[in-house]
Amino acid sequence: MEILVCVKRVPDTAENEFELNSEGNDLDRDDLVYSVNEWDNYAVEEAIQIVDNVGGSVTVVTVGDDESEEVLRREMAMGANNGILLSDDAFEGSDGKGIATILKAEVEKGKYDLILTGAQADEGAGQVGGMLAAMLDLPYASLVNKIEVDGDSTIKVGREIEGGNQEMNEIDLPCVLSIQTGINEPRYVGIRGIRKVAQVEIPVKSASDLGIDASNVGEAGAKTKRVDYFVPDLGEGAEMLEGSTDEIIAQLIERIKSKGGLA
Amino acid sequence: MAKIYAYVTHADGVADDVAMEYIEAAKKIDSSASVTAVVTGSGADLDKVAQSITSLYSEVIKVDNEALAYPNAEVVRKALCNILDASAIVLAPHNTFGMDLCPGLSIKLDSAFAADAVDFEGVDGTSLKLVRQELGGAVSTHVTCDISAGAVITIRPGAFAPTEGGSAGGTVVDKSGDAGDLTSKRRFLEVVEAEVGDVDITKSDVLVSIGRGIEEEDNIEIAQELAEAMGAVVSCSRPIVDAKWLEKSRQVGTSGQTVKPKVYMAMGISGSFQHMGGIKGNPYIVAVNKNPKAPIFQVADVGIVEDILEFMPALTEAIKEM
Ligand SMILES: Cc1cc2nc3c(=O)[nH]c(=O)nc-3n(C[C@H](O)[C@H](O)[C@H](O)COP(=O)(O)OP(=O)(O)OC[C@H]3O[C@@H](n4cnc5c(N)ncnc54)[C@H](O)[C@@H]3O)c2cc1C
Numbered sequence A: 001m002e003i004l005v006c007v008k009r010v011p012d013t014a015e016n017e018f019e020l021n022s023e024g025n026d027l028d029r030d031d032l033v034y035s036v037n038e039w040d041n042y043a044v045e046e047a048i049q050i051v052d053n054v055g056g057s058v059t060v061v062t063v064g065d066d067e068s069e070e071v072l073r074r075e076m077a078m079g080a081n082n083g084i085l086l087s088d089d090a091f092e093g094s095d096g097k098g099i100a101t102i103l104k105a106e107v108e109k110g111k112y113d114l115i116l117t118g119a120q121a122d123e124g125a126g127q128v129g130g131m132l133a134a135m136l137d138l139p140y141a142s143l144v145n146k147i148e149v150d151g152d153s154t155i156k157v158g159r160e161i162e163g164g165n166q167e168m169n170e171i172d173l174p175c176v177l178s179i180q181t182g183i184n185e186p187r188y189v190g191i192r193g194i195r196k197v198a199q200v201e202i203p204v205k206s207a208s209d210l211g212i213d214a215s216n217v218g219e220a221g222a223k224t225k226r227v228d229y230f231v232p233d234l235g236e237g238a239e240m241l242e243g244s245t246d247e248i249i250a251q252l253i254e255r256i257k258s259k260g261g262l263a
Numbered sequence B: 001m002a003k004i005y006a007y008v009t010h011a012d013g014v015a016d017d018v019a020m021e022y023i024e025a026a027k028k029i030d031s032s033a034s035v036t037a038v039v040t041g042s043g044a045d046l047d048k049v050a051q052s053i054t055s056l057y058s059e060v061i062k063v064d065n066e067a068l069a070y071p072n073a074e075v076v077r078k079a080l081c082n083i084l085d086a087s088a089i090v091l092a093p094h095n096t097f098g099m100d101l102c103p104g105l106s107i108k109l110d111s112a113f114a115a116d117a118v119d120f121e122g123v124d125g126t127s128l129k130l131v132r133q134e135l136g137g138a139v140s141t142h143v144t145c146d147i148s149a150g151a152v153i154t155i156r157p158g159a160f161a162p163t164e165g166g167s168a169g170g171t172v173v174d175k176s177g178d179a180g181d182l183t184s185k186r187r188f189l190e191v192v193e194a195e196v197g198d199v200d201i202t203k204s205d206v207l208v209s210i211g212r213g214i215e216e217e218d219n220i221e222i223a224q225e226l227a228e229a230m231g232a233v234v235s236c237s238r239p240i241v242d243a244k245w246l247e248k249s250r251q252v253g254t255s256g257q258t259v260k261p262k263v264y265m266a267m268g269i270s271g272s273f274q275h276m277g278g279i280k281g282n283p284y285i286v287a288v289n290k291n292p293k294a295p296i297f298q299v300a301d302v303g304i305v306e307d308i309l310e311f312m313p314a315l316t317e318a319i320k321e322m
């Protein structure tokens, strides 16, 4: 099975306190810690496990800048066979459709049986996988938490739906799936693993390499555009308890008691 | 102004709550817009749903087909592409169904797409302004969406005030004949129900709920001790279940359990909407988080900026001494 996994470099929500820049039109990105989108790790792990079982290869691809190469290397250290970086100034400011347009061009250069994305990334949109599938006229299933490879022309996939229930589907190959967390346990990648792939050549492709009309992507092609960022004031909702830990605990216990949470 | 269509999801003959929330959302897009509901499905259940929302919508389009009995997104998309005009603004819920349907629908309709809108700030020319969140709710953004060739927009369930009752006195228009070819490359097989776990967190008045801030599996004991002292039960956010540290039945959220405790202690939980979506009945929410900017402080009743690994044992001791 030839598998392509789309991955993205994103600010790590667990590691950062987000601040705006002085103009208020972007995050203050100077000290941000980046990592690979959480969902994409599950997608890559799933791809590796499928290839371990039935053979084939895993390619990871990202649309990004030079620094995005590090996430490709990380996923290759996990066990992906190849990495491809799609990078061009013309790609900057792409909306979801722009990203899907760029990825589509790369998909069409290869021959993949299965294309995986994460269920969502930093913007919380969950859009690229479904768009890519529709552009390629391939079937799609989102929020996949189970894949059973039981045939050459179809596979069975479970989708996570509300309440933790699972919707089972049969889907024709090739197809595009967006992967939900929890489908597997992504393997740990150590420094040694990263070092092993440090020298591997990662091809970089531009808009012209991909045959993409620059007016369809990037800022120029975007119908949906972010205008600004804003952060609500601290504790706009909650009453913030302050003081020493003992004082806070005393106040808290009183409140919990009054709400019937402690006898 | 383009016409607004609201895709109403439903189960067992009852429209989902989002049917009531679209009215407010549409008003915020354009107060003069007319909103048409669209329901797809099959048989008596569909008729019941269509009829029930005529109080909210002046026009309800129904598409009845055996192939639509289960809402398989690929099949629904095919039907919608044949029924909607391409310049339409289509609203759907940002949930597991809307996420499945809408990105692809926007491509097939060749219209703009925006996901998970939490507010709208009207239309200026052909530019619709909306509010959404990024980075798990840590920051909000204003987004403009060029609606000149239509748009597909998912709205966050619960973000728009529901319209109760209603007296639209609408009519049901049957467009089943226009659905077209509904064969699909993805076929629905069955729904497998979530497993029942060792404890029922939905029965507890007090929940000590842990998130990724618990850091390590061994630290769960700290939360268990606090729960014991409080006569509470330990629940959790999704990453704890993904890591297999606790059973799925302990997960609170849209893809887990819906709980209605009196007091909800969110320990090291950032407050994503999928997590908060599982907390109903307006409990007293206590949030302890070491990040003063954690989004949970926007929705909690009381907030404490501390390290839970130190705060929980101290709280446990203080309660034991009471
Ligand atoms: C379709 C879909 C369905 C989903 N369903 C659910 C669901 O049902 N339930 C659910 O919970 N999530 C769900 N999620 C995931 C959700 O989007 C979030 O990723 C998740 O809720 C984050 O969990 P968290 O708050 O524990 O982790 P994080 O967002 O990583 O937050 C951890 C928090 O702990 C704080 N922290 C870290 N260390 C400490 C410490 N020592 N002391 C104090 N604070 C500390 C950090 O500041 C941070 O705020 C779903 C996602 C999708 C896409």
Ligand SMILES: Nc1ncnc2c1ncn2[C@@H]1O[C@H](COP(=O)(O)O)[C@@H](O)[C@H]1O
Binding pocket: A005, A006, A007, A008, A037, A039, A040, A061, A062, A063, A064, A096, A099, A116, A117, A118, A119, A120, A121, A122, A123, A124, A125, A126, A127, A128, A129
């Ligand atoms: N710039 C990108 N490069 C490669 N894949 C991406 C990119 N942006 C999004 N994706 C893929 O699409 C998924 C969903 O992201 P999104 O639609 O942005 O929420 C991610 O998990 C990735 O698999």
